[in-house]
Amino acid sequence: MPRRVVRLRDEVLSADGETLRAGIVAIQAELEVTPEFPPEVEQAAQAAAKNPRLPGLDRTELPFVTIDPATAQDLDQALHLERKNNGFTVYYAIADVGAFVSPGDPLDQEAHKRGETLYGADSKVPLYPKALSEDAASLLADQVRPALLWTIELDGAGGTVAARVERALVRSRAKLSYVEVQEQLDAGTADPVFALLKEVGELRLAQEAQRGGVSLPLPEQEVRIDGEHWSLAFRQQHPVEQWNAQISLLTGMTAAAMMVEARTGLLRTLAPADPRDVERLRRTAKALRIDWPQDQSYPEFVRSLDPATPSHAAMLVACTRLLRGSGYVGFSGELPQRTGHSAIAADYAHVTAPLRRLVDRYALEISVALSAGDDVPGWVVDRLGELPKTMQGSTRRANQYERAVLDLVEAAVLQEYVGERFDGVVVEVDDRDARKGDVTIREPAVEAPISHQGELPLGTDVQARLAAADPRTRTIRFELG
Structure with a gap:
């Protein structure tokens, strides 16, 4: 490539x-x-x-x-x-x-x-x-x-x-x-x-x-x-x-x-998605005008998305919410309450990168x-209790x-370009304040906060103006328009 x-x-x-x-x-x-x-x-x-x-x-x-x-x-x-x-x-x-x-x-x-x-x-x-x-x-x-x-x-x-x-x-x-x-x-x-x-x-x-x-x-x-x-x-x-x-x-x-x-092990786990979070994703899909049939499962829906499409890229970013909260559990003699990893849809252990x-x-x-x-x-066995922590x-x-x-x-790549406008896609909007969110800039490949005087257009191609870039504080900020 x-x-x-x-x-x-x-x-x-x-x-x-x-x-x-x-x-x-x-x-x-x-x-x-x-x-x-x-x-x-x-x-x-x-x-x-x-x-x-x-x-x-x-x-x-x-x-x-x-x-x-x-x-x-x-x-x-x-x-x-x-x-x-x-x-x-x-x-x-x-x-x-x-x-x-x-x-x-x-x-x-x-x-x-x-x-x-x-x-x-x-x-x-x-x-x-x-x-x-x-x-x-x-x-x-x-x-x-x-x-x-x-x-x-x-x-x-x-x-x-x-x-x-x-x-x-x-x-x-x-x-x-x-x-x-x-x-x-x-x-x-x-x-x-x-x-x-x-x-x-x-x-x-x-x-x-x-x-x-x-x-x-x-x-x-x-x-x-x-x-x-x-x-x-x-x-x-x-x-x-x-x-x-x-x-x-x-x-x-x-x-x-x-x-x-064997009832002895050390597993990687992830709880099933909260139905309320899945419904929230369905509302996001609707806002992005992406068809998600009611009888289509979440995994099937994800496989239908094309990350090269701006609205789909924003949808995939939203889907990462369901993958948060993974952890480890060690056990010997009695199975823990949860053994499965919901994203893999099976029990799973990390054994390939020692x-x-x-x-x-x-x-x-x-x-x-x-x-x-x-x-x-x-x-x-003696370490199974402490390893997850x-x-x-x-x-x-x-x-x-x-x-x-x-x-x-x-911040270092962009510091000389404060005031310039970049092509990007709004990939996330703050639930509590729709004027704030995140933008993905295609070139250079940057993910950063963005703000707007009005509501940010989720999943939409935008012109984002670089308002600040400071390598000392490792911060970047874009504004819409």
Whole structure:
């Protein structure tokens, strides 16, 4: 996919990288986070990298590949698919952090303080030192690595028939990007395994629809860096990303099913939508003049929306309200009141990103023990009560960090253009004051507050005048007209 260049009057809108990096350091200080690790943690990482606990099972004959953003080095997952009889076998290898980290050691203690990796432009505050997260534990190409290997048998419709997870040695054959794989698929030159990924991915999407699951196809706002110039753009997902995500969802659902059956686990949960919130969305659709038949479910309605249409983009932003409030629940011996994730329409566990999320290491240890018929380790069970709170805090911090970095870059890119008018779409209007809301500016890709003397026209193309842009306070404000 060609790189999108953000322009105004034939000039690229960008900000100076040195200034922005200084701003990011300030954000890290505010949130009390740092990419640096204490010396004892770095030393523990170096020692663990040299002496991992390796499994006896060798599955390096399987031709795994990784598919990630082009610049990623913390590679959690590698996949391989085969057609089997009338169905499929999915092999999904997950980095085995447990081969390097021991309960209570300096790496473990620091990971509990951090909770998850924080991402923002070219700045990353990792969960584990790079000696592990981007080297010894990462599923890098042509390197033998310890992994948690999921083997999931599917029928011809993509439904799960059987599954197991075990520790094994694996080797990725190639580090590929989403862009590379999509281009190969579009050109008809892709390896047959990616044709299978497409086939299985589309079957799993159909399964999701049958369950009543839903995902919002919102474009991602991203910072693009070219030397010392930073700019902003919106990026639509490639189809291969959706198919790859379905493999991750399949694995998380498989792990959750094991946990619920055993009554011991660590699940990601989301309460069902309040009927009043759904009715509110129906009123929003009516205001946007989008047809939502009364007999059409919310997931079906979302799948009918086109994010490239201004009114539909505003509708999708409104739909994010139903996804708020997700959390974690740990349990042993008795099922919690709620186990399900309403957006996925199934029980679900985070088990596919242990290099970037603390909770996945614990959920994987539970899964591999249950799969083998063993008792879940006591050090895991002992943490089930506190981990949801730890992850709640780290998720909140990660959201704050990402938003602060984006606010900084937006303000820096736009600071010289105060008074200029930009094409945009009003995507949200304040329930308590219809004169206030949010606007999405297409070029540069900015989401910011907007105000008007009268009622804001939700879902409408507008000319938004930039009233303020201050990198020091990381604030932007637009006015209508």
